[in-house]
Amino acid sequence: MRTVPGNTDHVIVVGAGLSGLAAALHLLGSGRRVTVVERAAEPGGRAGRSTLGGFAVDTGPTVLTMPHLADEAFAAVGDSLARRVELIELHPAYRAHFADGSQLDVHTGAEAMEEEIRRFAGPAEAAGYRRLRDWLEALYRAQMGRFIDANFDSPLQLLHPDLARLAALGGLGRMDRRIGRFLRDPRLRRVFTFQALYAGVPPARALAAYAVIAYMDTVAGVYFPRGGMHALPRAMADAAADAGAVLHYDSEVTGLRRAGDRITAVRLANGEELPCDAVVLTPDLPIVHRLLGRAPRRPVRLRHAPSAVILHAGTDRTWPHLAHHNLSFGTAWEDTFTELTRTGRLMSDPSLLITRPTAHDPSLAPDGRHLHYVLAPCPNTDTGPPVREWHDLAPRYRDSLVAELERRGLDGFGASIEEEHLVTPIDWARQGHAAGTPFSAAHTFAQTGPFRPRNLVRGVDNAVLAGCGTTPGVGVPTVLISGKLAAARITGRLLPSPLTSALPGAAAGPAAEARRR
Incomplete structure (x- = not known):
């Protein structure tokens, strides 16, 4: 080194x-x-902090894994993390909501998740999950020391027995195909492949090695400080x-x-x-x-990852079906990634991350109030609308996002908002982020x-x-x-x-x- x-x-x-x-x-x-x-x-x-009235808002990531x-x-x-921060392990880690009205709690414990998948999709898919979990753990072991927690001085460092192990695990293939070997239900496949978006690449084009992010999200545990x-x-x-x-x-x-x-x-x-x-x-x-x-x-x-629009909303109510972290999937899937990474269109049928941090820490909001963080992926400014267009686009997109949330069961969401802040590629660009995205160069x-x-x-x-x-x-x-x-x-x-x-x-x-x- x-x-x-x-x-x-x-x-x-x-x-x-x-x-x-x-x-x-x-x-x-x-x-x-x-x-x-x-x-x-x-x-x-x-990972900053801002205030909206009496609401304390995390301005960046909301998911903590691998503490x-x-x-x-x-x-x-x-020193130690435990001495400085109280961590809450989230159960479920996520709640997935699908366009057909079905709902899946994503547990990081093997038995709990196997039972949930058996309820949701039957015994064959539950058995597939067990095999998938074993594969994700093996993938993590093969990658962490050699390819993630490592300084590279030359591409020749890739020529190591760990690369052969990664290849033998199928890590050099495509993510969606590899996950599809374990799970046939398309809803379940979304739960274990949406993480490719974190890497800025559609699951159909992402290396299977990036399923290690799914390992972090669905196996290793999700926490909230x-x-x-x-x-x-x-x-x-x-x-x-x-x-x-x-x-x-x-x-x-x-x-x-x-x-x-x-x-x-x-x-x-x-x-x-x-x-x-x-x-x-x-x-x-x-x-x-x-x-x-x-x-x-x-x-x-350099190619940059997609960006995101984030609506921070302090509300006078919440919705009981929401967990701490929620994945709200639309009907579209492949088309969504095409829009985000190729055509540069805003998602016509969006998949959203909805986080409700007051579920585990009511002190982040005034008494009787709630905080909701809604993240909608969007194209970056190299692929999609440039920064100048977002000045007029932002309020219209905010209204369409609120309407979409209400269509998906958050009835009265717009009327419940007491304080709000909308973050768009304009704001990321002002902070110095290339292509108006906080997610930097795509993987x-x-x-x-x-x-x-x-x-x-x-x-x-x-x-x-x-x-x-x-x-x-x-x-x-x-x-x-x-x-x-x-x-x-x-x-x-x-x-x-x-x-x-x-x-x-x-x-x-x-x-x-x-x-x-």
């Missing part, structure tokens, strides 16, 4: 999101002096400060001072310069490239593993990248890993994540310590 040469005593981390805070904690644990510089008024990055990866970062400074997802980066920032990090908020980095091939200081918007021996850059790639003064040349232009084969933008910067000896645009990719678990991988480039120490801590029934990791509800 290549590492940053020379002195690395003082490291500046640009960005206090999950990747930057993970990098900071791992660096602190290796004895580095760390300064974190964040343009916002508080930590979190994409042992966060625990690794805390453990680097002798009391206080909302923002409680995680807040706790990580507190742990970093207690371990000696200096954190500067409301401090935007506008430039980097260089001496030869090394960065010697970061320049803030107020003109102040902070000297450093190395720097970890976590903003989205366009901002990083602007700071560095150039973008690396690639044979083919096509040419943008995966050693072919993804590298976390070492060519031509700069002491700059390292972290975040969803670099290795290993998009999602809360992977950005936490990216912070660890960035720190390893500086310290030379990369301790592999223990596989057993993410396997069902294992005693290791925070799931064994956290208080469950």
Whole structure:
């Protein structure tokens, strides 16, 4: 593994999101002096927090899986996730609602899920689920240490016996076909393949290896931090400060001072310069490239994942059939992905994620009120409507989204809203996200593993990248890993994540310590 040469005593981390805070904690644990510089008024990055009246809103991810990866970062400074955050394991992890009126609770426990599938689709599908679960666990074991929790210096590193094991498992085939070998019911296949959208690729074109995301969602456990997802980066920032990090908020980095091939200081918007021996850059790639003064040349232009419209709604009521996380599937499926990734149309028959965080933490809303987060995937601004069109499109799309929710059983949703905020590709673009998407570069084969933008910067000896645009990719678990991988480039120490801590029934990791509800 290549590492940053020379002195690395003082490291500046640009960005206090999950990747930057993970990098900071791992660096602190290796004895580095760390300064974190964040343009916002508080930590979190994409996992931020805003207020709508008396409602506390998570502005980014709402699903937490693989919490042992966060625990690794805390453990680097002798702390623990369980000491800082109360985790609630969600049962069910999701509730899936289908266009035909059927409903499926997605459990991460094997027996509970097998029984639910037997009720929903019969004994043959329940047996198929058991085989699928075994395959997902094997897929996770084959990938985690070699292809996910790993720094790549060359594509030749793929030539390892683990690649043969992955191929033997069918991981180099197509995701939907491989899942179809276990499950014939098209509704069940959606539950175990929709995760391809996280990777920015339709299930019909995604590598089967990306079913590892389904493993995280449907096997390893889904958690909710009391206080909302923002409680995680807040706790990580507190742990970093207690371990000696200096954190500067409301401090935007506008430039980097260089001496030869090394960065010697970061320049803030107020003109102040902070000297450093190395720097970890976590903003989205366009901002990083602007700071560095150039973008690396690639044979083919980066393709970006679809974007999302999010409606945050504080309401005076809720709907009893909603679980904490809900998947609302339309009738269309293949056409939905075609619209999102090829034709650039808004979904004509949308599939939605509806999250109700007040189901487990009523303190996020005023007494008797409820918070709903509705995510509707949409094309990014390279494929679909450009940013300028969203100014007129946004209110119309909001109204059609509310009408669709009411058609799907959330009667009176629009009238119940007391506070709301609509997030569209306009807002993602304003934050510096390429193609108006918070999901960065899509996980096509040419943008995966050693072919993804590298976390070492060519031509700069002491700059390292972290975040969803670099290795290993998009999602809360992977950005936490990216912070660890960035720190390893500086310290030379990369301790592999223990596989057993993410396997069902294992005693290791925070799931064994956290208080469950």
